[in-house]
Amino acid sequence: MEKLIKLRDIVKNYQVGTQPVLALRSVTLDIFKGEYVAIMGASGSGKSTLMNIIGCLDTPTSGSYTLNEKDVSQLDDDRLAEIRNTEIGFVFQTFNLLPRYTALENVMLPLIYAGIVKEKRLLMATEKLASVGLSDRMEHRPNELSGGQRQRVAVARALVNTPSILLADEPTGNLDSKTSEEIMKLFAAIHSAGNTIILVTHEEDIAMHAHRIIKLKDGKIETDYVNNTPIY
Numbered sequence: 546m547e548k549l550i551k552l553r554d555i556v557k558n559y560q561v562g563t564q565p566v567l568a569l570r571s572v573t574l575d576i577f578k579g580e581y582v583a584i585m586g587a588s589g590s591g592k593s594t595l596m597n598i599i600g601c602l603d604t605p606t607s608g609s610y611t612l613n614e615k616d617v618s619q620l621d622d623d624r625l626a627e628i629r630n631t632e633i634g635f636v637f638q639t640f641n642l643l644p645r646y647t648a649l650e651n652v653m654l655p656l657i658y659a660g661i662v663k664e665k666r667l668l669m670a671t672e673k674l675a676s677v678g679l680s681d682r683m684e685h686r687p688n689e690l691s692g693g694q695r696q697r698v699a700v701a702r703a704l705v706n707t708p709s710i711l712l713a714d715e716p717t718g719n720l721d722s723k724t725s726e727e728i729m730k731l732f733a734a735i736h737s738a739g740n741t742i743i744l745v746t747h748e749e750d751i752a753m754h755a756h757r758i759i760k761l762k763d764g765k766i767e768t769d770y771v772n773n774t775p776i777y
Contacts, residue, residue: 546577546578546579547577547578548575548576548577548578548611549576549577549578549580549612549613549709549710549741550574550575550576550599550610550611550612550710551574551575551609551610551611552572552573552574552575552598552599552608552609552610553573553608553609553610554571554572554573554607554608554609555569555571555572555573555574555595555598555605555607555608555609555610556569556570556571556572556605556606556607556608557569557591557594557598557603557605557606557764558606567764568591568594568764569591569594569595569598569605569764569765570591570763570764570765571608571765572591572595572608572764572765572766573766574759574766574769576741576743577741578709578741579736579739579740579741580741580742580756580757581732581736581741581742581744581754581755581756581757582742582743582744582755582756582757582758582759583744583745583746583751583752583753583754583755583757583758583759584596584743584744584745584746584759584761585746585747585749585752585758585759585760585761586747586760586761586762586767587747587762588747589763590760590761590762590763590764591761591763591764591765592745592747592761593714593745594764595761596712596714596743596745598610599612599710599712599743600629600633600635600712601617601620601625601628601629601632601633602625602629604618604619604620604625605618612628612632612709612710613632613709615628630655630658630659630706631659631706631708632708632709632710633708633709633710633712634702634703634704634705634706634708634710634711634712635703635712635713635714636696636699636700636703636711636712636713636714636716637699637713637714637715637716638714638715638716638717638718638719639719640687640692640695640696640698640699640719641699642687642695642698642699642702643687644686644687644688645686646686646687647683647684647685647686648674648679648682648683648684648685648686648687648690648694648698648701649667649670649671649674649683649684651687651698651702652670652673652674652698652701652702652705653666653667653669653670653705654702655702655705655706656669656670656705656706659706669705670701670705671683673701673702673704673705674698674701676701676704677697677698677700677701677731678697678731679694679697679698679701682694682698691724692719692720692721692724693720693724693727693728696716696717696720696724696728697728697731700728700731700732700735704735704740709741710741710742710743711732711735711740711741711742711743712743712745713732713742713743713744713745714745715745715746715747716728716732716744716746717729717746717748717751725751729751729754732744732754733754742755756771756772757769757770757771757772758770
């Protein structure tokens with residue numbers, strides 16, 4: 546299998562006031578192309594820090610991170626932004642949609658940043674919204690959509706650039722249980738189509754949708770299971 550992500554001895558230190566905080570302690574991890582991975586852990590376990598590093602929202606204090614054969618460990622902010630826009634699609638708990646924009650305009654945003662011409666942007670965004678079942682909601686603004694529909698728009702936006710990874714941070718955190726199940730079915734379909742998904746969650750039942758579950762504790766990997774079989 547092709548390694549999409551290679552993390553080697555990742556350490557992340559923060560300074561909170563005068564207190565040093567060791568958020569990640571020498572984390573080494575491979576994630577393969579086409580995997581569906583859930584990262585779990587209690588508050589303070591390091592899962593958000595790990596997600597930020599995988600998502601190129603932050604850089605490690607030490608260690609190396611190779612994404613799609615590019616060393617991204619110590620890139621500057623501009624290069625990290627470029628990597629984020631081409632390699633990673635983000636789905637957040639709070640949807641992060643622009644309220645004045647329609648669903649279609651929200652989905653087109655990454656394509657504008659990528660410099661894609663308007664006609665192609667329209668076509669790509671329209672196709673992606675159709676793929677998440679929102680053909681009839683393209684001209685609606687976020688306040689005219691249900692929570693589940695908003696998250697579908699967010700998923701369409703995350704996938705419109707055909708990124709290497711779909712990175713989802715507590716994607717069902719603001720949804721009721723029925724809508725959560727619908728979103729997880731959508732994720733299963735996206736994974737079946739060949740996408741790599743990394744899901745960050747504190748909910749066991751949501752993590753169970755993934756094929757691999759990595760649990761962090763005190764900044765270290767505590768367990769790593771693939772289809773209920775331990776590999777760490």
